[in-house]
Amino acid sequence: MVVAGVIVVFGGTSGHGRIAEQGPRGYTPLRLSPVDEGGLELTFLEYREAFLRALAARDAGRVVTMIQPELRNRSFVEFLRLSPQEIAGREEAWVWRELERTISHGGAFTTSEGAVHGRREFCAPYAYVRYPRASPLLSEMGEAYPWVVIGRNVAVRRSPSIKAAVIARVSYELLPVDDRDARDESGGPIVWQGVYLPNGRYGFIADDLLWGDRDYHACFANFDGQWLLTKFERGL
Numbered sequence: 001m002v003v004a005g006v007i008v009v010f011g012g013t014s015g016h017g018r019i020a021e022q023g024p025r026g027y028t029p030l031r032l033s034p035v036d037e038g039g040l041e042l043t044f045l046e047y048r049e050a051f052l053r054a055l056a057a058r059d060a061g062r063v064v065t066m067i068q069p070e071l072r073n074r075s076f077v078e079f080l081r082l083s084p085q086e087i088a089g090r091e092e093a094w095v096w097r098e099l100e101r102t103i104s105h106g107g108a109f110t111t112s113e114g115a116v117h118g119r120r121e122f123c124a125p126y127a128y129v130r131y132p133r134a135s136p137l138l139s140e141m142g143e144a145y146p147w148v149v150i151g152r153n154v155a156v157r158r159s160p161s162i163k164a165a166v167i168a169r170v171s172y173e174l175l176p177v178d179d180r181d182a183r184d185e186s187g188g189p190i191v192w193q194g195v196y197l198p199n200g201r202y203g204f205i206a207d208d209l210l211w212g213d214r215d216y217h218a219c220f221a222n223f224d225g226q227w228l229l230t231k232f233e234r235g236l
Contacts, residue, residue, distance in 0.1 A: 027137070027141050027198055030132065030137045030138075030173065030174045031174070032127060032132065032172055033172055034105070034106050034172060036107060036108075038106070043227065044220065044222070047220070047227035048103060048227075050062075051066050051103060052104065054066065055096060055103075063099075066227075066228060067228060068228040068230050071230070071232070074232075076232060080096070098215075099216075101125075101208075101216075102124055102216050102218045105125035105126060105127065108122070108123065108130060109121070110123050110129050113128070114221065114231060115230040115231040116221070120221070121219045121221045121230060121231075122219065122220045122227075123219040123220075124217065124219075125217065127148040127150055128211070129217070131145075131148070131236055138174075141174070141175075141176045141196075145213040146175055146176045147176075147193070147195075147213075148173075148210065148211045149170050149173050149209060150210065150211050153170075153171055154205060154206075156168040156170060156205055157203055160185055160192035160194075162184060162188050163186045168197060170205075175196060175197065176195065177194060177210070178195075179214070180193070190207075190208075191207040192204040192207060195210075213235050213236045214235065215234065216233065216234055217234075219231035
């Protein structure tokens with residue numbers, strides 16, 4: 001069943017994980033299928049590919065020219081200007097990673113979710129711009145903004161460890177989370193989030209495979225034939 005572009009899946013998610021002590025005991029699954037409209041406009045597609053190449057090369061000079069001048073005094077832009085020696089081991093390195101992650105997960109053109117309401121912009125990731133903000137099914141999940149699984153057949157594990165048993169697999173579903181950044185019990189680098197499955201089970205998904213309202217989104221607009229980053233912020 002499709003409701004406003006969102007696939008509603010009836011039936012529970014299989015698994016044998018722990019029953020959550022808190023959180024929803026069951027709800028109608030809601031899935032947000034990925035979309036990428038970037039290819040609909042060649043000039044934007046070329047711009048985005050160039051932006052991603054500049055990010056991968058850590059070319060701060062090039063990246064800054066691709067940002068709207070009004071944003072170039074923001075703190076995240078100042079972090080981009082730090083040299084590799086200055087940024088080594090510092091928290092500011094997140095800027096490069098988050099920009100790449102944000103822009104790499106699809107998106108869509110919009111006139112309501114960009115930096116200026118009514119202006120046509122491309123916003124990413126798709127989980128931000130297509131988030132089903134008005135769906136009545138969200139209230140069943142026990143929180144205002146459940147997080148989006150941004151992958152296919154993503155493993156839900158019994159405990160926060162890459163070695164833990166897989167209790168279920170989910171694809172592009174919205175899931176309530178406990179948002180506690182659990183460290184990997186096996187000593188690995190992965191950060192985990194506890195999630196509540198539609199059948200009431202509780203398990204863990206790697207944080208990088210989720211997008212939530214504390215994560216970043218980015219928007220871009222065309223100014224006289226030149227695309228520029230207009231927005232890089234957290235939340236919905």
